[in-house]
Amino acid sequence: MAPLAIRARGLTLDYRGSSEIVRALAAVDLDVPQGAHVALIGPSGSGKSSLVAVLAGRLAPSAGRVEIGGRVARIHQDLRLVPSASALRNVLHGCLARVSLAKSLRFPSAERQRAEDLLRRVGLGHRLHAPVKTLSGGEAQRVAIARALMQDPDILLADEPVASLDPANAAAIMALLDELRRERGLTLVTVLHDVALAQAHADTIVRLQSGHVLATTPGAGQAALAPPLPAASLPPRLPPNATFLALTAAAVALSWGVMAGAPATFDGAFAEALKFLARLVPTPAQLGEIPWAELGRSLVDTLRMAVLGTVLATVFALPLAALAARNIVPPWLGWPVRAALNLWRSVPSIVWALLFVAAVGLGAMAGVLGLVAYSVGYLTKFFYEAFEGAETSAAGALAELGASGPKRFVHAVWPVALPALAGAILFMLEYNVRAASVLGIVGAGGIGHDLKLAVDWSNWHVVGAILALLALAVIAVDAFSAWARARIG
Numbered sequence: 001m002a003p004l005a006i007r008a009r010g011l012t013l014d015y016r017g018s019s020e021i022v023r024a025l026a027a028v029d030l031d032v033p034q035g036a037h038v039a040l041i042g043p044s045g046s047g048k049s050s051l052v053a054v055l056a057g058r059l060a061p062s063a064g065r066v067e068i069g070g071r072v073a074r075i076h077q078d079l080r081l082v083p084s085a086s087a088l089r090n091v092l093h094g095c096l097a098r099v100s101l102a103k104s105l106r107f108p109s110a111e112r113q114r115a116e117d118l119l120r121r122v123g124l125g126h127r128l129h130a131p132v133k134t135l136s137g138g139e140a141q142r143v144a145i146a147r148a149l150m151q152d153p154d155i156l157l158a159d160e161p162v163a164s165l166d167p168a169n170a171a172a173i174m175a176l177l178d179e180l181r182r183e184r185g186l187t188l189v190t191v192l193h194d195v196a197l198a199q200a201h202a203d204t205i206v207r208l209q210s211g212h213v214l215a216t217t218p219g220a221g222q223a224a225l226a227p228p229l230p231a232a233s234l235p236p237r238l239p240p241n242a243t244f245l246a247l248t249a250a251a252v253a254l255s256w257g258v259m260a261g262a263p264a265t266f267d268g269a270f271a272e273a274l275k276f277l278a279r280l281v282p283t284p285a286q287l288g289e290i291p292w293a294e295l296g297r298s299l300v301d302t303l304r305m306a307v308l309g310t311v312l313a314t315v316f317a318l319p320l321a322a323l324a325a326r327n328i329v330p331p332w333l334g335w336p337v338r339a340a341l342n343l344w345r346s347v348p349s350i351v352w353a354l355l356f357v358a359a360v361g362l363g364a365m366a367g368v369l370g371l372v373a374y375s376v377g378y379l380t381k382f383f384y385e386a387f388e389g390a391e392t393s394a395a396g397a398l399a400e401l402g403a404s405g406p407k408r409f410v411h412a413v414w415p416v417a418l419p420a421l422a423g424a425i426l427f428m429l430e431y432n433v434r435a436a437s438v439l440g441i442v443g444a445g446g447i448g449h450d451l452k453l454a455v456d457w458s459n460w461h462v463v464g465a466i467l468a469l470l471a472l473a474v475i476a477v478d479a480f481s482a483w484a485r486a487r488i489g
């Protein structure tokens with residue numbers, strides 16, 4: 001018999017919760033010869049993943065001991081890949097333990113070559129540069145296998161590698177694991193749900209129940225192919241959502257009642273408002289009097305203020321957000337930064353503009369500084385929330401692959417946070433275009449100044465023209481923003 005790759009005796013694992021202790025493994029003995037394939041099966045909660053975590057060295061057993069003869073790589077059931085990164089990059093993450101942070105920004109060409117070869121080997125040579133989120137379940141599983149192989153393992157632990165795949169893909173992945181085992185002399189420990197698959201591919205089947213080994217039976221190894229399984233049936237169609245229909249009907253009835261009961265005095269006010277609105281529309285004669293060139297320049301100034309304010313605020317907010325994010329800095333640093341930001345955000349943009357008009361005088365400079373001060377408070381909050389939200393299981397998986405804190409940030413947190421960061425910047429730009437157009441009212445430059453003058457002089461047709469220009473600018477910026485968002489998503 002081949003020497004053992006894994007020898008476990010009396011493994012016991014207790015999870016200590018706040019109130020109770022869960023015994024996930026109870027005196028488990030396990031022998032896995034080198035080059036063998038052992039399949040763990042058993043109902044949900046029987047301790048399969050816990051056993052895998054102990055074998056991977058990620059959980060220390062409460063009692064018993066485990067001897068591992070070789071380098072171990074684990075494939076998580078939920079894969080823990082970085083969705084926005086390409087297949088190739090995800091596989092390269094497998095070598096983060098042996099590549100420095102600086103080198104990992106482009107990865108050495110020898111490592112790139114290896115990663116490409118591995119992806120070709122698992123049948124993904126045509127999708128090297130595809131973001132993982134665009135891959136099918138079976139393809140993503142292949143990327144995860146390639147990433148594990150990038151660590152040069154002797155022992156591969158695969159937790160439910162086919163649980164989320166259809167039968168055809170499941171059979172293909174199992175066949176791939178068989179081939180890799182033969183080619184590389186890998187020792188395989190898999191967690192499988194399907195007894196037939198375990199029977200067909202594993203040499204030994206270990207059945208767990210409530211943390212105990214219930215039975216150990218021989219399997220057919222690679223001798224047989226998985227029998228075809230019946231295709232899963234489609235879920236039934238949902239009936240039309242009755243609650244939604246009822247709520248809509250109630251809302252319509254309620255609005256109708258309110259309108260019908262409105263006091264008669266509203267009629268007079270409504271007519272007045274209409275007359276006023278009519279004055280905003282320039283007559284053909286007034287159209288020529290409107291200083292279009294001057295208004296156009298003011299509008300461009302306004303947009304410039306908004307863009308410059310947003311860009312500068314982004315530059316300040318990024319490092320501040322890093323100082324506030326719970327997954328980047330310790331609590332004693334993050335907490336005061338977040339508290340200060342809460343106070344900072346309570347100041348409205350128009351008040352900031354007033355303060356800066358007092359400090360640096362009338363004009364666009366005061367407007368830009370006002371927007372920067374206001375936007376920094378919000379952008380920092382959006383950014384640190386994005387960093388914290390990007391602390392996915394993928395970042396944890398990279399830590400397990402041996403990546404240091406900064407490497408995790410660069411390869412798993414930053415790329416995941418990027419769309420949220422870009423979305424926040426676009427939102428701020430939309431806000432700042434609107435804010436910049438009124439800051440002129442307090443003397444902070446831009447078209448708001450023209451608006452205030454026109455109102456002071458009761459030049460209603462000019463007011464109408466300015467409002468129309470602002471509407472066009474806002475629509476244009478929102479359209480740009482929607483276009484940009486569609487490209488980031």
Ligand code: ADP
Pocket residue numbers: 015016017022023024042043044045046047048049050051
């Ligand atoms: P399986 O993979 O077979 O479904 P697990 O190893 O995940 O089983 O879980 C075994 C038992 O340990 C279950 O009762 C589960 O609820 C419990 N358990 C798993 N992980 C934890 C944890 N982090 N904290 C507390 N209990 C846990």
Ligand code: MG
Pocket residue numbers: 048049050077
């Ligand atoms: Mg599990």
